[in-house]
Amino acid sequence: MSLFLPDSVKCNGDTFKPLIPRKELEKRIEVLGSQISNDFQDKRPIFIGVLNGAFVFLADLLRSISINCEVDFLKLSSYGDEKVSSGKVTDKKQIDADIEGRHVILVEDIVDTGLSIKYLINKMYEKNPASVSVVTLLHKTDATIYDVKIDYTGFKIPTLFVLGYGLDYAQEGRNLAQIYVIDEKSTIKD
Ligand code: IMP
Numbered sequence: 001m002s003l004f005l006p007d008s009v010k011c012n013g014d015t016f017k018p019l020i021p022r023k024e025l026e027k028r029i030e031v032l033g034s035q036i037s038n039d040f041q042d043k044r045p046i047f048i049g050v051l052n053g054a055f056v057f058l059a060d061l062l063r064s065i066s067i068n069c070e071v072d073f074l075k076l077s078s079y080g081d082e083k084v085s086s087g088k089v090t091d092k093k094q095i096d097a098d099i100e101g102r103h104v105i106l107v108e109d110i111v112d113t114g115l116s117i118k119y120l121i122n123k124m125y126e127k128n129p130a131s132v133s134v135v136t137l138l139h140k141t142d143a144t145i146y147d148v149k150i151d152y153t154g155f156k157i158p159t160l161f162v163l164g165y166g167l168d169y170a171q172e173g174r175n176l177a178q179i180y181v182i183d184e185k186s187t188i189k190d
């Protein structure tokens with residue numbers, strides 16, 4: 001398979017450079033997959049992907065899961081088209097599955113302030129699941145202001161805007177096959 005892995009990419013006028021290369025993503029996701037498979041043996045968890053950003057990560061993570069499981073999706077919107085969070089969470093699509101008594105694993109692309117994931121954890125608990133866990137590919141630890149427990153983290157990253165592997169900038173860049181970060185040198189304007 002030929003993947004889209006440029007050394008530098010322009011998106012909505014800003015320049016981005018690689019931050020987490022494809023191989024690192026693959027290795028880490030394999031580890032997360034086997035940890036989750038071990039922890040949820042015989043529990044038939046349901047993975048709930050947070051659209052749109054998490055669809056690429058969920059697709060790869062799921063193929064590293066070696067136990068019986070289910071998948072569903074929900075959709076939230078918090079960023080709009082900006083590079084900073086709007087501070088508001090809007091429901092755009094609900095899950096179809098009945099999660100009462102089930103082990104739920106929320107799958108996020110990135111935890112930034114923690115607002116979205118906190119909102120989702122609370123929302124899941126209202127439906128009486130057996131448990132709610134969170135796996136996120138990326139966590140901007142210094143930016144997180146809401147008190148949330150993340151069970152599985154791919155990579156802790158600094159508070160910088162990132163792109164690719166499902167993550168977008170005003171809906172562009174999701175097709176990049178690794179994680180890119182804004183190249184501040186090239187984007188400083190005088
Ligand atoms: P939070 O609610 O502030 O934690 O923001 C989480 C959501 O904002 C994520 O699910 C992403 O959709 C989006 N987001 C946060 N940081 C970035 C980023 O650096 N690039 C692209 N999207 C981001």
Ligand code: MG
Nearest residue numbers: 050051053109
């Ligand atoms: Mg998201």
